[in-house]
Structures are given as structure tokens and as C-alpha cells.
Amino acid sequence: MKVRVDPERCEGHSRCHALAPDLFVLDDFGNATAASDGRVPPGLEDKARLAVANCPEYAVEIVEDAG
Amino acid sequence: MSDSKPGSGAGPGPGSQAGPGSEAEACPVSGQGGQTASEPSPERPPVTDWRTDWDHLDPQWRDNPFPIWDELRTGPIARTERFEGAWLPTRYEDVKAIAYDTEHFTSRRILLRHKKYEDPPLPAPPITSDPPEHKAHKQVLLPFFTPQEVGKLEPMARRVCNELIDEFIADGRCDAAQHYARHIPVRIIAYMLGVPVRDSDLFIRWIHEILEVGIVDDEIGKNATKAMRDYFRHHIALRKVGRTEADPDGPEPDLIRVMMDGSLNGVPFEENHVLGTLNLLMIAGIDTTWSAIGASIMHLGLHPEDRARLIAEPGLMPTAIEELLRAYSPVTMAREIKKDVELGGCPMKKGEMVLLSFPAANRDPAMFPDADRVVLDRQENRHGAFGLGIHRCVGSNLARMEMQIGIEEWLKRIPDYRVVGDVTWSDGTVRGPRTLPVAFG
Numbered sequence: 034m035k036v037r038v039d040p041e042r043c044e045g046h047s048r049c050h051a052l053a054p055d056l057f058v059l060d061d062f063g064n065a066t067a068a069s070d071g072r073v074p075p076g077l078e079d080k081a082r083l084a085v086a087n088c089p090e091y092a093v094e095i096v097e098d099a100g
Numbered sequence: 101m102s103d104s105k106p107g108s109g110a111g112p113g114p115g116s117q118a119g120p121g122s123e124a125e126a127c128p129v130s131g132q133g134g135q136t137a138s139e140p141s142p143e144r145p146p147v148t149d150w151r152t153d154w155d156h157l158d159p160q161w162r163d164n165p166f167p168i169w170d171e172l173r174t175g176p177i178a179r180t181e182r183f184e185g186a187w188l189p190t191r192y193e194d195v196k197a198i199a200y201d202t203e204h205f206t207s208r209r210i211l212l213r214h215k216k217y218e219d220p221p222l223p224a225p226p227i228t229s230d231p232p233e234h235k236a237h238k239q240v241l242l243p244f245f246t247p248q249e250v251g252k253l254e255p256m257a258r259r260v261c262n263e264l265i266d267e268f269i270a271d272g273r274c275d276a277a278q279h280y281a282r283h284i285p286v287r288i289i290a291y292m293l294g295v296p297v298r299d300s301d302l303f304i305r306w307i308h309e310i311l312e313v314g315i316v317d318d319e320i321g322k323n324a325t326k327a328m329r330d331y332f333r334h335h336i337a338l339r340k341v342g343r344t345e346a347d348p349d350g351p352e353p354d355l356i357r358v359m360m361d362g363s364l365n366g367v368p369f370e371e372n373h374v375l376g377t378l379n380l381l382m383i384a385g386i387d388t389t390w391s392a393i394g395a396s397i398m399h400l401g402l403h404p405e406d407r408a409r410l411i412a413e414p415g416l417m418p419t420a421i422e423e424l425l426r427a428y429s430p431v432t433m434a435r436e437i438k439k440d441v442e443l444g445g446c447p448m449k450k451g452e453m454v455l456l457s458f459p460a461a462n463r464d465p466a467m468f469p470d471a472d473r474v475v476l477d478r479q480e481n482r483h484g485a486f487g488l489g490i491h492r493c494v495g496s497n498l499a500r501m502e503m504q505i506g507i508e509e510w511l512k513r514i515p516d517y518r519v520v521g522d523v524t525w526s527d528g529t530v531r532g533p534r535t536l537p538v539a540f541g
Binding site: 044045046047051052059061062064083086087088089090 | 130239240243245247248327422433479480481482484486488489490492496497
């Protein structure tokens with residue numbers, strides 16, 4: 034599984050980072066990008082889904098599901 | 101069950117004349133019902149038809165707005181001839197669409213007043229800024245409000261909370277809005293700005309005069325804005341001669357210094373910009389979080405089962421905070437229509453205003469199942485309590501931190517308490533408890 038943050042949509046609510054600090058990093062302005070190329074380590078899939086479900090801007094998405 | 105003030109009568113339901121459910125309801129257009137706002141009267145006629153004559157200063161709205169919003173969501177975007185003509189979206193999708201549409205809606209006026217008294221209005225960047233300038237106006241502030249930066253203020257916030265609790269805990273009762281919630285954000289924003297905490301009561305008075313009284317009384321609003329600008333002018337002048345009244349342990353640079361030194365493309369910010377931003381930081385940094393902390397303490401006082409769960413499961417706190425923000429969102433902002441536009445069949449005309457009710461959007465059952473119930477572990481929560489789109493609140497991370505610490509420290513010291521009297525609510529733009537009598541021990 035991979036996650037992605039759409040930089041055009043992200044407004045820096047930082048919900049993804051609060052819910053899944055291992056999966057997202059914030060820049061100096063508080064805007065998020067996916068950590069480690071977006072790869073979701075095993076066991077963190079639920080956190081990735083939670084990050085998606087709590088982004089007010091619909092900026093976080095799961096882009097690839099390796100199954 | 102929706103939570104309003106205990107013991108408050110909900111008042112007559114909205115839209116009793118309009119009636120829900122009639123198909124393809126026409127958009128209420130100018131001239132239907134209502135009255136013009138050109139003759140401001142201290143006696144605001146009570147609202148009897150919320151679809152065509154809404155008024156967010158009406159006591160029904162102040163005391164219990166939830167049934168009003170529920171009713172309005174079933175019809176077209178509501179209209180009023182008060183405030184020189186304004187619209188009120190209450191569905192999440194409509195609020196979001198307007199928040200995202202900076203082509204037709206400008207932020208240059210973000211307070212809905214009984215009349216527009218200034219043209220052009222005084223800027224308060226970045227909240228009053230539109231693209232393309234908005235981005236730079238906001239970016240100068242953002243680095244000071246990241247989760248990491250505001251995390252450094254946590255120990256101070258805990259200390260402030262405990263000092264406040266020390267003052268009243270032996271009494272067995274207090275007003276949690278007046279004696280606790282209101283002092284937490286003001287002390288922290290004073291520290292960040294670099295102004296003395298001893299002036300807190302002054303700040304709180306100005307903000308009340310600007311956001312509540314000033315909405316219908318131009319003189320009071322103008323005077324308070326001017327007093328606040330003069331205050332910051334004074335603190336800027338001090339810095340220019342190497343002096344400051346900031347907390348000696350305060351941040352370096354403080355936010356006054358940040359704005360003094362701010363520039364855009366090498367051109368220093370104009371004084372109007374600097375003072376506008378500083379006024380904004382103070383106004384936005386106080387009433388809003390005071391309201392959110394107070395409403396949370398009220399909810400947990402009225403719902404012992406939620407309180408017990410939060411105490412038993414402290415890891416739930418961040419999720420619970422989001423839910424309390426959703427259910428009791430304090431902040432409503434306005435927009436001015438910049439270009440004629442039609443939304444949901446409603447013809448919105450240039451120069452009219454829109455009241456952007458994030459609190460109503462956050463109670464929309466189409467977006468949030470069981471919207472009127474506080475579900476502390478709600479898993480999907482895309483609430484817009486801090487706005488949606490480019491105007492996402494600069495201080496959202498600070499507000500969350502203050503809420504979390506404020507509630508945690510309260511529950512540590514006062515795990516068992518109850519609301520013992522009438523809760524009264526603020527008027528207008530920022531909604532929260534202004535008196536919240538509680539007893540404990």
C-alpha cells in the first residue's frame with residue numbers, strides 16, 4: 034500500500050500527521066507529504082486509511098494497493 | 101441528542117411558515133419578508149421565518165442554533181434582507197463550495213455586520229486576503245504555528261492551566277468559562293505576540309467589543325479596533341528603540357517582531373498590513389479557543405459517560421478533541437460576493453454577503469452520520485471547524501494543543517463535576533459559553 038498527499042489540495046490541517054506520524058512529514062509551513070515515498074509499512078494500513086478519512090481537503094489518498 | 105444550554109427552551113422551530121419538504125422550493129429572493137438593515141435598530145425584531153429573514157444575532161440562534169440549521173438544510177440556501185442582504189448556506193457541500201470559490205467570493209469582509217461601514221475595509225491579512233497575495237501573507241506566519249512549534253508551548257500551557265485551577269479548586273465551584281477557559285488562550289497568545297499578560301483583560305474587552313457589540317454598534321467596534329491598533333503601534337515603537345515589554349523568556353522572534361520584519365518580494369509590509377495581522381492574531385487567538393475549551397468542559401459536565409470514558413482512555417483524547425471541535429465548532433466567517441453567481445438556484449449578487457457557517461456544516465447529517473451526537477471515537481471526521489480551503493485557520497495546531505492541555509489538566513484535577521446553572525452563550529461570530537457554572541468535590 035502507498036499513500037500520497039496532493040500538494041494542490043493540502044492546506045496544512047496536519048490531521049494525517051497527527052493520526053499517522055510515521056507515514057507523513059510536515060514541511061516548515063505545516064503542509065504534509067508522504068514519508069518514505071509513500072510506502073506504508075505492514076501493520077500501518079489502518080492508520081493510512083484513518084489519515085485518508087480525516088483529511089478535510091480530501092488531499093490524502095491511497096494510490097496503490099499491493100493487496 | 102443535540103447539546104444546547106441546559107434548561108434552555110429551544111424556542112419556536114425555524115421555518116414554521118416555510119415548511120420543509122415542499123418540492124423544488126423556490127430560492128427566497130430579495131424583497132420577500134424580512135426588513136432592511138438600513139435603519140439599524142437596537143431592538144432587533146425576533147425572527148419568525150428563518151428561510152427569508154434569518155439573523156445570527158437572534159437569541160434563538162444564540163441559545164440553540166441546531167434546530168434552526170437542521171430546518172434550513174432541507175431547503176434552499178437561506179436569505180435575509182438584514183445585514184444589507186445576505187445568504188446562509190447550512191449544508192456542508194454548499195459551505196465548502198463557497199469556501200473554495202475565491203473567484204466569486206472575496207474575504208475582504210469576514211464579519212457580517214448590520215451594515216458595511218468601511219470601504220475598503222481595513223485589511224487583516226491573511227484572513228482578509230484573496231489570491232494571489234493570500235499565500236505570501238499566510239506563509240510569513242505559518243512556521244510559527246506548526247505542530248512542532250506549538251508543541252514547545254505545551255509545558256507553559258500546562259502551567260497556566262494548573263495556576264488557574266489552583267485559584268478556585270478549594271471553593272468546590274467555579275465558572276469554568278470565566279475563571280478557566282478564557283484565560284488559557286489569552287496568556288499564550290500574549291506570550292507569542294510579545295505583549296504583557298497583565299493586559300489580558302484589555303484584550304478580552306476589545307475582542308468582545310469588536311466581535312459582539314461592534315457588529316451592531318459601529319462606534320464601539322471602530323473604537324476598539326483603533327485602540328488595539330494603537331496598542332500594537334506602541335509595542336512596535338518600543339521595539340524600534342530596543343525596548344520591549346515581552347516576557348523575558350518569550351520566543352525570539354516574537355510575532356510582533358516577525359511582522360515588523362516581514363516583507364513581500366523585498367518590499368517591507370505596510371503598517372496597515374502589520375497592524376491588521378497583529379490585530380487578527382489577537383482576536384482570532386482568544387475568543388475562539390476560549391469557546392472551544394468551554395464547550396468541551398460543558399459537554400463533559402453534562403455527559404458523565406463521555407467524561408468517564410476519556411479519563412479511562414486517555415489515548416482517545418486527540419480523536420475526542422476533533423469530535424468536540426466538530427460538534428461545538430465556534431467559528432462562523434463571512435464572505436462578500438465579488439461577482440454575481442448562482443448557487444443551488446440562488447442568485448447571489450455582487451456586494452451581498454454570505455455567512456459561512458462551518459458550525460452548521462459540521463452538523464450536516466449528509467456528511468456526518470449521527471451528526472447531532474458526540475461520538476468520541478468517530479473514525480471519519482473531515483470537519484471544517486478551522487475552515488476549508490486556503491483560509492484554513494493559521495492557529496489550528498495551537499488551538500488543538502490548548503484544547504487538549506486545557507481538558508487534560510482539568511480532568512486530572514477535577515475528574516468529577518457537574519454543570520449547576522445556566523450556561524450563557526456569546527453573540528454572533530464566535531460561539532461558546534460565556535458563563536459555565538460548575539460544582540465539584
